[in-house]
Amino acid sequence: MDNYFSELGRAVYDKWKAKDFSLIEFPMIAQQALEKKPPARHVDLDQLLHNFLLDDNQPFQTTSGFGQPELIVYDSPKFYIQILFWLDGTTDIHQHGFSGAFHVLAGSSIHSRFDFTNVTPITPHFRIGDVILQETHLLDTGRTVPIHSGPGFIHSLFHLETPSVTVVIRTHSDPGTDPQFTYLPPHVALDPAKHDSLTTRRKQLLDVLEQTGDENYAPLVIKMLNGLDFERGFFILQNCIATLRHLGVWEKAWGRFSRKHGKLALAVAPTLNEIIRRDGIAALRASFEDVEHRFFLALLLNVGSRAEILRLISSRMDEDPLRAIARWAGEIIRATESGIWMLDAFFPFKAGENDDLEQEQEFLLEALHHFITGEKPSPKLRKLSKVNLELLKETLKHSSWRNLLLPDKSATSRNRSGKLHA
Numbered sequence: 103m104d105n106y107f108s109e110l111g112r113a114v115y116d117k118w119k120a121k122d123f124s125l126i127e128f129p130m131i132a133q134q135a136l137e138k139k140p141p142a143r144h145v146d147l148d149q150l151l152h153n154f155l156l157d158d159n160q161p162f163q164t165t166s167g168f169g170q171p172e173l174i175v176y177d178s179p180k181f182y183i184q185i186l187f188w189l190d191g192t193t194d195i196h197q198h199g200f201s202g203a204f205h206v207l208a209g210s211s212i213h214s215r216f217d218f219t220n221v222t223p224i225t226p227h228f229r230i231g232d233v234i235l236q237e238t239h240l241l242d243t244g245r246t247v248p249i250h251s252g253p254g255f256i257h258s259l260f261h262l263e264t265p266s267v268t269v270v271i272r273t274h275s276d277p278g279t280d281p282q283f284t285y286l287p288p289h290v291a292l293d294p295a296k297h298d299s300l301t302t303r304r305k306q307l308l309d310v311l312e313q314t315g316d317e318n319y320a321p322l323v324i325k326m327l328n329g330l331d332f333e334r335g336f337f338i339l340q341n342c343i344a345t346l347r348h349l350g351v352w353e354k355a356w357g358r359f360s361r362k363h364g365k366l367a368l369a370v371a372p373t374l375n376e377i378i379r380r381d382g383i384a385a386l387r388a389s390f391e392d393v394e395h396r397f398f399l400a401l402l403l404n405v406g407s408r409a410e411i412l413r414l415i416s417s418r419m420d421e422d423p424l425r426a427i428a429r430w431a432g433e434i435i436r437a438t439e440s441g442i443w444m445l446d447a448f449f450p451f452k453a454g455e456n457d458d459l460e461q462e463q464e465f466l467l468e469a470l471h472h473f474i475t476g477e478k479p480s481p482k483l484r485k486l487s488k489v490n491l492e493l494l495k496e497t498l499k500h501s502s503w504r505n506l507l508l509p510d511k512s513a514t515s516r517n518r519s520g521k522l523h524a
Contacts, residue, residue: 104150104175107183110135111176114271123180125201125276129248132181132203132271141207141269142244150175150185170265186268188261190388192403194294195233195258195285201251202272206243209266210393212400213247214238216256218283218291222366226281227293228333230369233285238405240418251276256285260400262393287376289369290336301334305341312345320351327358332366335359343374382446383502390434394419398430402445402502411506427506428471435463442466447501449494469494476508 114135121127154160154173161177169186176183181202188209195216214235221231233256241247241259249255249272281293304326311319323342327335339359346352360367383403390396397418401411415423436443437459441450449466465482472479473495483491498507 104145104153106139106141106144107175110139110141110271111178111181111183115178115180118180125251125273128181128273129201129203129250132201133246133248136203136205136246136269136271140244140246141205145207145269147208147267181271181273184270184272186270188259188266188268189264192260192384192387192400193258195256195287197253197256197279197283197285198249198251199275199279199282200273201249201276202270203246203248204271205246205269206241207267207269208243209261209263210243211241211262211266212238212260212397212404213241214258214260214404216258216285216287218253218256218285221291224366225333227296228336229283229291230289230366231291232289233287233291235404235406238401238410238414240414251279253283256283258404260387260396260403262396262400264391286373287380288372290373298334298337301337305338308338308342312342320346320349320355324351324355324358327355328362332363335363336370339370339374340377343378379446379502386445392433394426395430395434398427399445402505406505408506408508424475427474428467431470432467435467437463444470445502447497447503449497466494470498470503473498473507474503 114131117131117135118124118128121131161174161182163174164172166172169184170189170191171187173185173187174182175185185207195214215237217234217236218229219232219234221229223229249270251273281295283291284294285291308319308323310316311322323338323346326338330338339355342355343352346355356371359370363370380403383399387396387399390399398415401414405411405414412423415426419426421429431444434445441448442463443449444466468480468483469491471477472483479491495507498504
């Protein structure tokens with residue numbers, strides 16, 4: 103057992119005992135203990151790993167799948183201290199059923215805080231509302247953040263380095279704060295610990311039909327949507343949306359669901375779109391080793407404002423933010439046999455008049471630069487028709503680049519929409 107964490111645990115215990123083990127006081131006590139003697143300055147991570155692997159005298163280890171992995175370094179009946187490793191992880195937007203504080207021991211992360219407002223409970227484990235981003239900031243090594251249980255602390259982390267390591271001082275659980283909802287922007291909250299076994303098996307069976315190319319797949323899904331309640335219908339749509347789109351029957355399935363559930367369905371459409379976008383960006387993280395590229399992905403994933411994205415880039419980089427974005431775009435653009443990818447923006451058509459693939463990529467980068475900066479189009483772009491230029495912009499509008507685009511002069515604010523783009 104590591105001496106530093108034994109001393110840290112005893113110090114927290116004594117301070118908390120003096121406050122009669124008040125749950126309200128615990129986050130501040132944990133935060134102050136981590137800031138008084140920060141693990142980032144006092145823990146030799148290599149030595150800790152060496153001792154953990156070779157010394158059997160360790161606290162009881164849980165079977166939790168949280169972290170990659172999770173190590174328990176101090177345990178008491180009241181609270182425990184864990185070290186969480188993150189290799190390629192980005193957490194869902196979530197709240198906690200425990201309280202305490204976490205400290206960045208190694209690496210750095212983009213930390214985002216959210217509110218959930220205008221809540222409509224559908225079941226005890228499924229809610230509709232508005233997931234609203236409150237703030238996003240960079241957590242460098244040595245930073246400490248308090249954790250408050252319940253919906254007052256909804257957050258997500260996008261880890262930049264591999265590995266990123268956090269130390270967490272936490273209660274085992276805080277009564278009355280379950281379930282620990284996961285939030286799916288912009289409108290859904292669900293309890294990930296609540297498993298409807300029948301729905302799980304139905305999704306698995308539909309996957310079998312999909313993978314074997316069964317012609318009954320789409321008709322069965324649509325027929326299911328007729329009879330399912332709102333919550334289970336959502337999970338079936340979430341599971342099947344990609345295949346239904348591929349089969350060209352998505353609009354029919356969506357029409358069946360939206361007619362059955364009326365106004366409630368308006369919250370589902372943008373949420374399904376955002377699930378696809380966020381999953382795609384999070385998956386890209388594992389293929390990007392450069393910390394700057396991961397930082398950019400984290401901003402596109404979590405920050406909804408162009409001005410805020412540029413501000414956060416300026417806070418981390420000495421380079422002009424628009425110049426940095428242009429450089430990153432050139433570094434991450436990828437060509438495949440079927441087209442060109444700029445993150446999740448795909449261009450399957452030949453946008454310019456170049457036969458050379460490298461020139462075609464340069465052309466798309468020039469177009470991106472024009473849409474982001476508002477600078478006059480290059481001579482190459484001026485040769486392109488307004489229709490084709492607008493097609494390029496529409497592709498970017500339906501991708502994670504959208505928040506960086508300068509707004510159209512005619513753009514107006516929009517409320518929730520039930521429309522799902524193809």
